[in-house]
Amino acid sequence: MQVSVETTQGLERKMTVAVPSEKVDSAVNARLQEAARDVKLNGFRKGKVPYKVIKSKFGAGVRQEVVGEMMSRSFYEAIDQESLKPAGQPSIEPKTLDEGQDLEFVATFQVYPEITLPDFSTIKAERLGAEISEADIDEMIETLRKQRQTWEVAERAAATEDMVNIDYLGRRDGEEFEGGSAQGTNLVLGSERMIPGFESGIEGKSAGDTFTLDLSFPQEYQNAELAGQEVAFEITLNSVSEQVMPVVDEEFYKSFGVEEGGNDAFREEVTNNMRRELKTASRNKLKNKIMDSLVDAVDAEIPDALVAGEIEQLRQQAMQQFGGGQNIDPNMLPDDLFKEQAARRVLLGLVLGEVIQQQELKADPGKVREAIEELASTYESPDEVINWYYGNQEQLATIESGVLEDQVFDYVIDQSSVTDKQIGYQEVIKPEPKATDEKADAESDA
Numbered sequence: 001m002q003v004s005v006e007t008t009q010g011l012e013r014k015m016t017v018a019v020p021s022e023k024v025d026s027a028v029n030a031r032l033q034e035a036a037r038d039v040k041l042n043g044f045r046k047g048k049v050p051y052k053v054i055k056s057k058f059g060a061g062v063r064q065e066v067v068g069e070m071m072s073r074s075f076y077e078a079i080d081q082e083s084l085k086p087a088g089q090p091s092i093e094p095k096t097l098d099e100g101q102d103l104e105f106v107a108t109f110q111v112y113p114e115i116t117l118p119d120f121s122t123i124k125a126e127r128l129g130a131e132i133s134e135a136d137i138d139e140m141i142e143t144l145r146k147q148r149q150t151w152e153v154a155e156r157a158a159a160t161e162d163m164v165n166i167d168y169l170g171r172r173d174g175e176e177f178e179g180g181s182a183q184g185t186n187l188v189l190g191s192e193r194m195i196p197g198f199e200s201g202i203e204g205k206s207a208g209d210t211f212t213l214d215l216s217f218p219q220e221y222q223n224a225e226l227a228g229q230e231v232a233f234e235i236t237l238n239s240v241s242e243q244v245m246p247v248v249d250e251e252f253y254k255s256f257g258v259e260e261g262g263n264d265a266f267r268e269e270v271t272n273n274m275r276r277e278l279k280t281a282s283r284n285k286l287k288n289k290i291m292d293s294l295v296d297a298v299d300a301e302i303p304d305a306l307v308a309g310e311i312e313q314l315r316q317q318a319m320q321q322f323g324g325g326q327n328i329d330p331n332m333l334p335d336d337l338f339k340e341q342a343a344r345r346v347l348l349g350l351v352l353g354e355v356i357q358q359q360e361l362k363a364d365p366g367k368v369r370e371a372i373e374e375l376a377s378t379y380e381s382p383d384e385v386i387n388w389y390y391g392n393q394e395q396l397a398t399i400e401s402g403v404l405e406d407q408v409f410d411y412v413i414d415q416s417s418v419t420d421k422q423i424g425y426q427e428v429i430k431p432e433p434k435a436t437d438e439k440a441d442a443e444s445d446a
Contacts, residue, residue, distance in 0.1 A: 088305020
């Protein structure tokens with residue numbers, strides 16, 4: 001097999017492969033002879049059809065099948081021979097396919113880039129920490145109460161934080177518009193689910209009232225046809241319900257798994273959970289900053305095929321967020337919407353992969369065990385869960401991947417210049433304004 005490789009531009013390679021005709025013809029003949037043992041043709045007994053008849057009848061189809069298989073196999077043999085690492089599937093174009101001539105084809109593909117890792121000591125980041133105060137614990141308990149809240153019908157006018165049940169019908173220039181109506185829908189006033197003025201316009205109204213609100217859609221509204229448009233909503237207020245917060249008592253404690261110890265034990269349980277949340281939030285924010293710094297510090301061309309694959313994953317995730325994506329046309333979410341994020345995720349995966357390769361990192365079995373035990377501790381039968389993970393290679397690989405990712409970042413963080421900063425608990429756990437946590441799938445990319 002003869003192989004020649006040409007660098008066309010950037011990461012693109014054009015590889016020409018020639019397979020001797022004897023090898024192709026031999027494979028075709030072997031396939032025909034194998035078929036001859038089982039083929040049935042009128043006038044011949046099974047297995048007694050002459051080879052010339054078999055070749056005449058099936059030769060062209062068998063040759064096409066064999067050539068396809070041989071091009072695929074030869075491509076992978078050639079890239080192994082040339083020590084190439086394709087990124088994505090190649091485009092294969094045959095040049096000569098005729099019987100008696102060498103099989104020749106051209107494969108065009110991109111290769112993985114060489115990643116030059118930055119000097120990790122130049123990366124600077126802050127590790128946020130906080131002391132959990134009694135006020136923080138009180139606020140968390142209040143949040144837990146809200147999670148257990150119920151609603152009771154209130155015989156009064158609607159106010160902020162009430163839940164109202166309404167029918168509404170929107171019109172623009174006197175005509176109904178798509179998505180502008182609903183029957184019997186619940187809405188918490190002050191949630192800002194609706195356009196400005198809608199929720200505040202319901203405040204002060206009582207069950208049974210029907211009224212009209214003249215409003216305008218924001219200029220930056222996602223539906224371009226409605227952005228900035230003046231509309232009128234006719235609203236019928238069916239009912240008003242107010243929040244009913246649970247009493248913090250023994251039953252409340254038991255609903256969170258605290259059977260004994262009363263208020264002191266409950267506050268201790270809440271505090272322990274807050275400490276875990278604080279640790280996780282602090283670490284994730286540090287990792288996000290490190291990841292952003294890594295991506296910004298590495299200059300590398302990214303294979304188009306990897307970016308395209310990442311764009312498709314992001315598109316599918318976005319469609320799932322829109323109610324599962326059953327009735328959504330994927331073309332509504334163009335590639336440009338995800339391209340920048342996809343490129344950064346791919347580059348991060350390549351950087352992490354390079355760190356793993358250079359440092360010869362592997363998932364620590366002890367840390368894998370710890371991760372599984374921590375997951376299992378939330379179930380009634382931890383031992384059964386642990387055994388299930390170790391008996392399921394796919395699930396075990398997922399845990400190992402997460403542990404390996406943590407080991408990579410531990411290594412980078414240890415090499416980086418990290419300073420500690422104490423701030424408030426709520427500030428640490430508060431989600432960042434713009435999601436930069438790209439660790440999901442980064443390890444699979446690597």
